[in-house]
Amino acid sequence: HLIHTLSLHDALPILHNMKTSITVIDLACEKGLKELGDNSVIDDIIEENNKLQDNLEETLDLFRLDEFAKDYIPEKINLRELVATAVNNKKRDFIYSKVYPKVIIDKNYYIYTDKKWSKYMLEQIITNAIKYSEKENSYVTFSVVEENNYITLSIEDKGIGIRKEDISRVFQAFFTGSNGRKNKKSSGIGLYMVKLVSDELGHEIHIKSKVGDRKSVV
Numbered sequence: 001h002l003i004h005t006l007s008l009h010d011a012l013p014i015l016h017n018m019k020t021s022i023t024v025i026d027l028a029c030e031k032g033l034k035e036l037g038d039n040s041v042i043d044d045i046i047e048e049n050n051k052l053q054d055n056l057e058e059t060l061d062l063f064r065l066d067e068f069a070k071d072y073i074p075e076k077i078n079l080r081e082l083v084a085t086a087v088n089n090k091k092r093d094f095i096y097s098k099v100y101p102k103v104i105i106d107k108n109y110y111i112y113t114d115k116k117w118s119k120y121m122l123e124q125i126i127t128n129a130i131k132y133s134e135k136e137n138s139y140v141t142f143s144v145v146e147e148n149n150y151i152t153l154s155i156e157d158k159g160i161g162i163r164k165e166d167i168s169r170v171f172q173a174f175f176t177g178s179n180g181r182k183n184k185k186s187s188g189i190g191l192y193m194v195k196l197v198s199d200e201l202g203h204e205i206h207i208k209s210k211v212g213d214r215k216s217v218v
Helices: 008-036 040-066 079-089 091-097 115-131 177-182 190-201
Strands: 074-078 099-104 110-114 138-147 150-157 215-217
Touching: 008 040, 040 190, 074 079, 074 115, 079 091, 079 099, 079 110, 079 115, 079 138, 079 150, 091 099, 091 115, 099 115, 110 115, 115 138, 115 150, 115 190
Parallel strands: 099 138
Antiparallel strands: 074 110, 138 150, 150 215
C-alpha cells in the first residue's frame, strides 16, 4: 500500500476552498435572517457552520504545529500588549457570550517568547474560558504573579468547574471530559495544542479547578 502524508502545502488549496464555502454560507444566512426574520432553520445552519469553522481552524493548527521549528522567533514581548492583542482578537466571542475581560497587568512586564505562538496559546485558553463560563455577565481575569524572578500569567474564569478526576487529562488530545460531553462544540484539541506549544516554547502551564468554583489556567 502506498501511504501519502498530506503536507500543509498539499492541503492549503482544499482548506482554502472550505473556508470560502463557510464564508458564503455565513453571508447567505445573514441575508436570510434579514429577509425572513427569526428562523430556527437558519439558526441551526449558522450553528453547524460555526462548528465547521472551528474544526477547520483546528485542522490548520495541527498542520501549523508541524512547521513550528521553522516558524519560531523568540523576542522580548510586552506582556500586557500581548494579552490585549489576544483579547481584542476574541472581542466578538466576549460580546456575544456576554462574558467580559479584565486585564490587570502592569505595563512594565516583559517576557521572552515567540509572539505569534504565545498569542495563539492565549486565544485558545480564552476560547475555552468563554465556552465554559457559567453564566452571562461574568468575567475572564488576566493578572500576573511575580515570584523568584519568574512571571506567571494567571487567566481566571468564573466557570462551571472541572471534576477532580478530569484535571489530569485536560491536556490530552481529544479529551473533553464531562463538561465537553455536555457542550457539543468541544473537540478536545484546544488545550492539547496549548500544551504542545507551551512545551516547545519552554513555558509551563498548569490548571486548577473544582466543580462549582472558578477555574484558573496559568
